[in-house]
Amino acid sequence: xxxxxxxxxxxxxxxxxxxxxxxxxxxxxxxxxxxxxxxxxxxxxxxxxxxxxxxxxxxxxxxxxxxxxxxxxxxxxxxxxxxxxxxxxxxxxxxxxxxxxxxxxxxxxxxxxxxxxxxxxxxxxxxxxxxxxxxxxxxxxxxxxxxxxxxxxxxxxxxxxxxxxxxxxxxxxxxxxxxxxxxxxxxxxxxxxxxxxxxxxxxxxxxxxxxxxxxxxxxxxxxxxxxxxxxxxxxxxxxxxxxxxxxxxxxxxxxxxxxxxxxxxxxxxxxxxxxxxxxxxxxxxxxxxxxxxxxxxxxxxxxxxxxxxxxxxxxxxxxxxxxxxxxxxxxxxxxxxxxxxxxxxxxxxx
Numbered sequence: 417x418x419x420x421x422x423x424x425x426x427x428x429x430x431x432x433x434x435x436x437x438x439x440x441x442x443x444x445x446x447x448x449x450x451x452x453x454x455x456x457x458x459x460x461x462x463x464x465x466x467x468x469x470x471x472x473x474x475x476x477x478x479x480x481x482x483x484x485x486x487x488x489x490x491x492x493x494x495x496x497x498x499x500x501x502x503x504x505x506x507x508x509x510x511x512x513x514x515x516x517x518x519x520x521x522x523x524x525x526x527x528x529x530x531x532x533x534x535x536x537x538x539x540x541x542x543x544x545x546x547x548x549x550x551x552x553x554x555x556x557x558x559x560x561x562x563x564x565x566x567x568x569x570x571x572x573x574x575x576x577x578x579x580x581x582x583x584x585x586x587x588x589x590x591x592x593x594x595x596x597x598x599x600x601x602x603x604x605x606x607x608x609x610x611x612x613x614x615x616x617x618x619x620x621x622x623x624x625x626x627x628x629x630x631x632x633x634x635x636x637x638x639x640x641x642x643x644x645x646x647x648x649x650x651x652x653x654x655x656x657x658x659x660x661x662x663x664x665x666x667x668x669x670x671x672x673x674x675x676x677x678x679x680x681x682x683x684x685x686x687x688x689x690x691x692x693x694x695x696x697x698x699x700x701x702x703x704x705x706x707x708x709x710x711x712x713x714x715x716x717x718x719x720x721x722x723x724x725x726x727x728x729x730x731x732x733x734x735x736x737x738x739x740x741x742x743x744x745x746x747x748x749x750x751x752x753x754x755x756x757x758x759x760x761x762x763x764x765x766x
Contacts, residue, residue: 422614424567427531430609431493433562434533434578435460437555438489443547458548460489465536465600486598487539487548495532499608502528521570526610533578537601545599549583552603556580567612579606625649629758641757642765645750649734650743653713655690655727656736664691664724665704670717673708677726680704688712688729691720695729713744 441458467490508525537552539545559577566572581604588598626649629642661683665676680701683689687698689708694716697709711717737743756765 487544490536494534497530499528499530526612531607533605535603577608641755647748648745651746652733656733660725661728662726667721690727
């Protein structure tokens with residue numbers, strides 16, 4: 417578990433998303449007749465309020481071309497807390513796709529965490545602070561959902577509620593005339609996000625085989641021996657790796673079930689071949705002559721010409737079946753009379 421490197425940048429993405437919410441706030445100053453005199457975009461930066469207040473109080477430095485000014489927004493991450501109310505089973509998994517592909521992955525459910533944020537609205541004039549606060553508060557009732565791409569590798573996007581927890585107000589006007597007046601509104605938020613663990617590179621853990629044992633004695637299923645076993649595994653309905661095992665040695669019509677190939681050495685009875693998107697089941701092989709069952713698994717019977725590629729469809733193709741594709745099943749049945757039982761821990765009959 418620990419020691420396996422992964423980094424989805426979830427906390428970083430949430431911080432950026434939170435800050436982006438407030439980067440287009442403007443304030444307007446008007447003339448006495450009500451017409452707009454100026455419009456100012458309120459700058460926002462990451463950092464604690466104390467940092468900006470200290471910058472305001474320090475003596476001017478003539479070497480600095482630009483001094484810090486008000487109004488200004490500042491935000492910071494203040495806490496990371498586990499959310500027990502949104503907890504799900506730690507062993508629960510879900511199936512997802514690798515971004516941009518059809519390759520399935522089994523991923524464990526994410527862990528719910530609340531990220532605490534503090535937004536400070538700092539202004540010199542009360543009118544400016546009221547303009548800013550009134551542009552923020554109506555959006556949160558008390559939450560606002562942001563869509564965040566939490567895990568880009570699997571395309572996991574979720575709506576993360578940004579909940580407004582509290583609003584406090586502070587004015588240092590009583591500190592003295594020699595100090596700059598700073599009116600501060602502090603807004604506390606909670607982002608209800610999810611943290612994901614390691615996402616496997618392969619589809620390890622996906623169920624690709626089902627085995628059912630049937631018993632004749634049902635009085636005690638723990639000690640009863642299996643009499644009949646049924647095993648089913650996914651089977652590809654087309655060639656995925658373009659192997660071109662051999663080629664046709666003659667033209668065949670849509671109804672012909674016996675034909676010759678250039679070399680049948682790599683083909684086997686009870687196997688499948690793919691010719692021009694038509695799946696065929698091999699019943700017998702005599703030299704380089706095949707007897708087949710045409711149009712298997714709903715594929716269309718059609719004509720093929722001498723030299724067309726013959727692709728073998730085998731376990732290699734089974735492993736390449738993509739999510740959303742049609743697939744069949746390889747079924748096997750076994751009859752037993754040895755009194756043995758299947759051991760899930762050993763993976764064998766004992």
